Amino acid sequence: MRLPKFEYLEPGSLAEASGLLGQHSEEARLLAGGTDLLVAMKLRSITPRYLVNLKSIPGLDTISASDSEITFGPLVLLSTVASSSLVRETLPALAEAASRAASPQIRGTGTLGGNICLDNRCTYYNQSDMWRRQWEACFKYGGRRCYVVKGGKQCYALACADTVPALMALEASLRLVSSAGERVVTLEEIFTGKGDVPTTIQPNEIVAAVIVPRPKPGSSSAFLKLARRGSIDFPLLDAAVALQRNGDTCEDIRIALSAVGPAPLRAKGAEEILRGQKLSADLIQEAATRASKDARPISAIGTTVAYRRQMIAVLVRRTLEKLDTAD
Ligand SMILES: Cc1cc2nc3c(=O)[nH]c(=O)nc-3n(C[C@H](O)[C@H](O)[C@H](O)COP(=O)(O)OP(=O)(O)OC[C@H]3O[C@@H](n4cnc5c(N)ncnc54)[C@H](O)[C@@H]3O)c2cc1C
Ligand code: SF4
Numbered sequence: 001m002r003l004p005k006f007e008y009l010e011p012g013s014l015a016e017a018s019g020l021l022g023q024h025s026e027e028a029r030l031l032a033g034g035t036d037l038l039v040a041m042k043l044r045s046i047t048p049r050y051l052v053n054l055k056s057i058p059g060l061d062t063i064s065a066s067d068s069e070i071t072f073g074p075l076v077l078l079s080t081v082a083s084s085s086l087v088r089e090t091l092p093a094l095a096e097a098a099s100r101a102a103s104p105q106i107r108g109t110g111t112l113g114g115n116i117c118l119d120n121r122c123t124y125y126n127q128s129d130m131w132r133r134q135w136e137a138c139f140k141y142g143g144r145r146c147y148v149v150k151g152g153k154q155c156y157a158l159a160c161a162d163t164v165p166a167l168m169a170l171e172a173s174l175r176l177v178s179s180a181g182e183r184v185v186t187l188e189e190i191f192t193g194k195g196d197v198p199t200t201i202q203p204n205e206i207v208a209a210v211i212v213p214r215p216k217p218g219s220s221s222a223f224l225k226l227a228r229r230g231s232i233d234f235p236l237l238d239a240a241v242a243l244q245r246n247g248d249t250c251e252d253i254r255i256a257l258s259a260v261g262p263a264p265l266r267a268k269g270a271e272e273i274l275r276g277q278k279l280s281a282d283l284i285q286e287a288a289t290r291a292s293k294d295a296r297p298i299s300a301i302g303t304t305v306a307y308r309r310q311m312i313a314v315l316v317r318r319t320l321e322k323l324d325t326a327d
Contacts, residue, residue: 001042001128006049010056014177014208017052021204022179024050030206031055032075032114035106040119044129054113054206061111063087065214072210074113079104081112081163091212093221093240097166100225103232113207116164116174116187120157120195120262121234122148123301140196149298156262156298157195160234164264165256166223167212169242175209176201182208191263198262218245222322224315228302235259236300237308239315243323250274255287255316260297260308267291270316279324288317 009028011017021028028050031037040046054060054075061075063084070090072081081087082099101107101115124132124147125140137143139155146152164187172187187210190199201207215221221242227233238258244251253274255267270291277283292313299305 003038003041004044004047006041006047006051009050009052011052011054013057014060014206015179017054017057018177018179018204018206020050020052021206024052026203028052028203030117033077033106033110035102035110036114036118040126043127045119045125060113060208065090068214070212070214072112072212074111074207074210076112078102078107078110078112078115078163082107090215091166091170091221093166093169093223093242094163094212096223097162097225097238097240100223100227101162106232112163112210115161116167116207116210117199117201118161120155120198121160122155122157122195124148125157154262155195157198158259158298158300159191159195159198159262159264160259162223162225162235162238162258165238165240165258166221167210168256168264168266169240169254170212170215170221171242171254172210172212174201174207175211176205177208178202178205180204184211188266193261193263195262215242216244218251219243220245220323222319224319224322226311226315236303237297237311237315238264239312239319241316241319241323243320248278250277250279255291255319257291257295257312257316259300260295260312262298265295267294267316269294274320279320284317284320284324287320288313291316 029048031051031053060073062073064071078098088095149156167187175184223240225235226237240256242254253271258264270287273287292309295312297308
C-alpha cells in the first residue's frame with residue numbers, strides 16, 4: 001500500500017511546530033515515530049495534507065528526574081521507557097507496559113507521546129479503504145451507525161494504548177503546547193469516552209511533556225496485559241496498579257484498566273475496597289470481582305462480553321497479587 005500525497009514539514013522548535021499546526025488546522029498531523037499514523041494513512045483512514053515532523057525538534061527525547069517528578073519528552077522511545085533503569089526502579093508499571101507494546105522493532109521507533117495519542121481501534125475502522133467501501137459509513141467516518149454496538153448512538157472504538165493505564169495509575173500529567181499558550185492536564189481528564197474523538201487534545205496542541213510524580217516511600221506498581229499473541233498484539237485488556245503501603249496496610253491505591261471500552265478507566269470501587277485495609281487473598285478477590293462488576297466491557301472480535309468481564313477480574317487479581325508478593 002502506498003502513502004497518499006502530503007507535504008512534509010520540519011519545524012526546528014515547538015513554537016514553530018505549534019505555529020504550523022495553528023496555520024494548517026485540521027489538515028495537518030504531527031508525525032512522531034509514524035508507526036500508527038503512517039499505517040492509518042496507507043489505509044486512507046486519514047489523509048492529512050501536511051505532516052509536521054516532531055523529530056526535527058531537538059531535545060524532545062530525554063527523560064529527566066527531579067526530587068518530585070520524572071519528566072518524559074514526547075519522543076522518548078517505548079524501548080527506552082522499557083529499558084531505562086530509572087523507570088524500571090521507580091515506575092515499574094510503566095516500564096512493563098512499554099515493554100509489552102507492539103514488537104521490538106516498533107518499540108524502537110514508536111514514542112511515548114505517540115502512544116498516548118494513539119487513535120482508538122476497531123475492526124471496522126482499521127481496514128483498507130477498499131474493504132470499508134462495502135459498508136455504510138459508521139460514526140467514525142461521519143456516518144450514523146455503529147457495527148460493534150448495534151443500535152449504539154456513538155463510536156465505541158477501543159482505547160488500546162498500553163502505556164496509558166500505567167501512566168493513569170501513576171497519576172501522570174501532560175504539558176500541552178499550542179500557539180495559544182500551554183496548559184497542564186492530568187492524563188485521566190483528557191479522555192472523552194467517544195471512540196471517534198477519544199481525547200480533548202486539540203488538533204493544534206502538542207504533547208510537549210509527560211510528567212509523573214515520584215512515587216512516595218512504600219510505593220510499588222505493576223502492569224499486566226492480556227493479548228491473543230504474546231509476541232505482538234494490541235491488548236484485549238490491560239490492568240495497572242499503583243500501590244502505596246504503610247507497613248502491611250494499603251494506604252492508597254490506583255487501579256486503571258484499558259481496552260475495556262472507548263476510554264481507559266479507573267476501578268474506583270475496587271480501590272475503595274482496598275484503601276486503608278490489610279491486603280489479603282480474600283480482599284484482593286473481592287476487589288477484583290468489584291472491578292469486573294463496575295466495568296462495562298464492549299465486545300471485541302473473537303471474544304464475548306462475558307469473557308472480557310471475567311478476564312477483568314482475573315487480570316486485576318493477578319496484578320494485585322504481583323504487588324502483594326513483590327516485597
Ligand atoms: C503492528 C503494530 C502493532 C502495534 N501494537 C501495539 C500494542 O500492542 N500496543 C500499543 O499501545 N500500540 C501498538 N501499536 C501502535 C503504535 O505503534 C504505538 O502506539 C506507538 O507508541 C505510536 O507511537 P508513534 O511515535 O509511532 O506515533 P505516530 O504514529 O507518529 O503518531 C500516532 C498519533 O499520535 C499523534 N502524535 C504523536 N506524537 C504526538 C505529540 N507529541 N503530541 C500530539 N500528538 C502526537 C500523531 O499525530 C498521530 O495521530 C502497534 C502498531 C503496529 C503497526
Ligand atoms: S466502534 Fe462502531 S462507530 Fe466506531 S469505528 Fe467501530 S463500527 Fe465504527
